[in-house]
Amino acid sequence: xxxxxxxxxxxxxxxxxxxxxxxxxxxxxxxxxxxxxxxxxxxxxxxxxxxxxxxxxxxxxxxxxxxxxxxxxxxxxxxxxxxxxxxxxxxxxxxxxxxxxxxxxxxxxxxxxxx
Amino acid sequence: xxxxxxxxxxxxxxxxxxxxxxxxxxxxxxxxxxxxxxxxxxxxxxxxxxxxxxxxxxxxxxxxxxxxxxxxxxxxxxxxxxxxxxxxxxxxxxxxxxxxxxxxxxxxxxxx
Numbered sequence: 001x002x003x004x005x006x007x008x009x010x011x012x013x014x015x016x017x018x019x020x021x022x023x024x025x026x027x028x029x030x031x032x033x034x035x036x037x038x039x040x041x042x043x044x045x046x047x048x049x050x051x052x053x054x055x056x057x058x059x060x061x062x063x064x065x066x067x068x069x070x071x072x073x074x075x076x077x078x079x080x081x082x083x084x085x086x087x088x089x090x091x092x093x094x095x096x097x098x099x100x101x102x103x104x105x106x107x108x109x110x111x112x113x114x115x
Numbered sequence: 116x117x118x119x120x121x122x123x124x125x126x127x128x129x130x131x132x133x134x135x136x137x138x139x140x141x142x143x144x145x146x147x148x149x150x151x152x153x154x155x156x157x158x159x160x161x162x163x164x165x166x167x168x169x170x171x172x173x174x175x176x177x178x179x180x181x182x183x184x185x186x187x188x189x190x191x192x193x194x195x196x197x198x199x200x201x202x203x204x205x206x207x208x209x210x211x212x213x214x215x216x217x218x219x220x221x222x223x224x225x226x227x
Contacts, residue, residue, distance in 0.1 A: 004158075006158075033214075033215075040220075041219055041220075042119075042121075042203050042205070042217030042218050042219050042220050043215075043217050044217070045215065045216070048214065091158055095213070102213045103149075103161055103164050104161070104213065104215060105161060106158035106159045106161075108157055108158045109157070109158045
């Protein structure tokens, strides 16, 4: 296992369609994060899982967004009824968190384009 | 006002120069400080992680944190064309999980 992987790397979809992204974290990592990054901006936090439990969701995550992490392994992020404003890079990060210091390692991202 | 402010650049330097990248922050609750490097259309790569004031060195990179001034820096010595990327400062609060707050990133170009 060489790092966090994300699929697909690119997704082009038409407005109104649903899309789903997958993230496979580093195998021993218990924490998983989703971020969104738009052009010229830093990543913005979307949601966080510890094992299979989703413990926080940003207000950026509207009702059209849902994330899961079944069995505390891989995670999926689904966007329903996509809008042009959803076009962004969706980044997944994982870490092994107990307390205190926690280094987050990012995947390559999924670039979404909504036409 | 954003919690983390970072000059977006771009910053262009000749090969071999010393590069200084900086961020300021407003929230004194931030205790962990990171620098990530991001190449075009790639995910961020963790370069430096520190939680105390002072300097931390790793090869050609030195991270500096001044909590009293709420100011962090990243220095790159002997810069190389391969250092050309966007550098993101990031920080988080202690306790529980770490929701990282990023700066906007500074785009660096090292000219051969």
